[in-house]
Amino acid sequence: xxxxxxxxxxxxxxxxxxxxxxxxxxxxxxxxxxxxxxxxxxxxxxxxxxxxxxxxxxxxxxxxxxxxxxxxxxxxxxxxxxxxxxxxxxxxxxxxxxxxxxxxxxxxxxxxxxxxxxxxxxxxxxxxxxxxxxxxxxxxxxxxxxxxxxxxxxxxxxxxxx
Amino acid sequence: xxxxxxxxxxxxxxxxxxxxxxxxxxxxxxxxxxxxxxxxxxxxxxxxxxxxxxxxxxxxxxxxxxxxxxxxxxxxxxxxxxxxxxxxxxxxxxxxxxxxxxxxxxxxxxxxxxxxxxxxxxxxxxxxxxxxxxxxxxxxxxxxxxxxxxxxxxxxxxxxxxxxxxxxxxxxxxxxxxxxxxxxxxxxxxxxxxxxxxxxxxxxxxxxxxxxxxxxxxxxxxxxxxxxxxxxxxxxxxxxxxxxxxxxxxxxxxxxxxxxxxxxxxxxxxxxxxxxxxxxxxxxxxxxxxxxxxxxx
Numbered sequence: 001x002x003x004x005x006x007x008x009x010x011x012x013x014x015x016x017x018x019x020x021x022x023x024x025x026x027x028x029x030x031x032x033x034x035x036x037x038x039x040x041x042x043x044x045x046x047x048x049x050x051x052x053x054x055x056x057x058x059x060x061x062x063x064x065x066x067x068x069x070x071x072x073x074x075x076x077x078x079x080x081x082x083x084x085x086x087x088x089x090x091x092x093x094x095x096x097x098x099x100x101x102x103x104x105x106x107x108x109x110x111x112x113x114x115x116x117x118x119x120x121x122x123x124x125x126x127x128x129x130x131x132x133x134x135x136x137x138x139x140x141x142x143x144x145x146x147x148x149x150x151x152x153x154x155x156x157x158x159x160x161x162x
Numbered sequence: 163x164x165x166x167x168x169x170x171x172x173x174x175x176x177x178x179x180x181x182x183x184x185x186x187x188x189x190x191x192x193x194x195x196x197x198x199x200x201x202x203x204x205x206x207x208x209x210x211x212x213x214x215x216x217x218x219x220x221x222x223x224x225x226x227x228x229x230x231x232x233x234x235x236x237x238x239x240x241x242x243x244x245x246x247x248x249x250x251x252x253x254x255x256x257x258x259x260x261x262x263x264x265x266x267x268x269x270x271x272x273x274x275x276x277x278x279x280x281x282x283x284x285x286x287x288x289x290x291x292x293x294x295x296x297x298x299x300x301x302x303x304x305x306x307x308x309x310x311x312x313x314x315x316x317x318x319x320x321x322x323x324x325x326x327x328x329x330x331x332x333x334x335x336x337x338x339x340x341x342x343x344x345x346x347x348x349x350x351x352x353x354x355x356x357x358x359x360x361x362x363x364x365x366x367x368x369x370x371x372x373x374x375x376x377x378x379x380x381x382x383x384x385x386x387x388x389x390x391x392x393x394x395x396x397x398x399x400x401x402x403x404x405x406x407x408x409x410x411x412x413x414x415x416x417x418x419x420x421x422x423x424x425x426x427x428x429x430x431x432x433x434x435x436x437x438x439x440x441x442x443x444x445x446x447x448x449x450x451x452x453x454x455x456x457x458x459x
Binding site: 008024025026028047048049050051052055058061062063064066067068069071072074115118119133134136137138 | 163164165166167168169170193196197200201203204205213215217218241263264265266267269270350351352353
């Protein structure tokens with residue numbers, strides 16, 4: 001029976017890069033991403049499973065990384081906002097959020113873009129209702145969501161051929 | 163926020179997890195989806211000394227139809243149920259799975275974890291109480307099935323022994339001519355509902371052969387509105403019988419005033435939600451494809 005109070009081994013891939021780390025059991029996934037790996041694009045907002053600022057993809061599924069222990073990501077593939085761009089080119093979702101003014105302060109934006117990434121991976125032409133449902137777990141206190149919806153639609157358009 | 167430090171144990175089977183619970187005693191808690199437990203630990207409302215992680219146990223996430231019943235593995239995520247055509251055989255189950263919190267929480271949270279937590283504001287117990295539901299309970303060397311009504315004992319209290327865990331949820335598929343709906347009223351997606359109502363009807367022509375009505379968030383457990391069910395059973399569903407059922411459901415609610423609303427407000431809401439759920443259930447019992455969803459304030 002494994003029984004470790006101190007450090008536990010975690011092997012995971014973050015944005016395609018493998019990492020072998022040891023973590024304290026109570027370390028949250030978001031802390032591993034921000035503090036250990038220095039990927040500070042993933043934000044901590046409410047820290048109580050409400051706001052979605054900490055959203056990342058875990059094996060393709062959007063999750064709140066403040067509500068998963070790092071040790072649970074053992075064997076997982078994680079995508080953070082830093083993993084969206086390829087070869088210095090912004091991902092179509094990132095470009096659309098900029099072009100449609102889908103952000104103001106930007107605090108919620110990484111989480112919203114990763115929720116959008118899960119949506120568009122499963123549904124290439126989402127309706128407005130489906131878009132609203134997909135981002136219901138991401139709180140934005142600036143935009144009123146209208147431009148975010150436009151950004152998602154724009155991203156869906158530009159990713160259609162992909 | 164960090165929880166209190168704890169020992170982490172990764173179970174490789176449900177039997178092993180039960181053995182760990184037995185060995186570790188009261189200090190141990192199970193970690194399934196973690197969408198309630200981890201926030202509680204971060205806020206230090208829950209301070210387990212040991213966590214037994216079930217997420218690496220193979221074969222605990224499935225949805226299958228067997229002998230006229232749907233079987234859900236304990237760690238089946240809400241999102242998997244939401245997307246499952248098999249689970250959609252019982253539309254009220256789809257209503258529930260698709261409406262819990264938000265995408266991220268549904269990707270992690272599990273049906274077994276929700277029932278085992280027995281939060282009075284949880285969605286699953288309310289919905290499954292309107293169906294014939296049994297909960298598979300696993301000990302190291304024993305397995306039993308408990309009717310859901312006997313499984314939920316009180317707020318945050320179930321029939322599980324300290325060294326026992328939920329292995330499976332089994333729901334009998336209602337006969338043809340049945341229809342159900344679940345409607346919850348929420349201030350926003352990630353929060354618990356203010357009030358929720360589940361209705362499951364079995365019709366024979368114009369006559370309501372059987373009715374099950376349950377209310378969520380208005381008592382220490384989901385409440386079966388028995389008088390409301392009685393007002394419909396054997397009756398033609400007219401405006402008058404429906405109004406009588408709604409009135410009885412309102413009377414069955416036992417809400418507390420809190421930040422989500424006053425007791426009076428919640429009681430009124432309970433009646434309105436039962437009416438909405440009934441309207442959808444009646445149409446579904448006739449075979450109509452009606453979408454039902456949660457209502458946001």
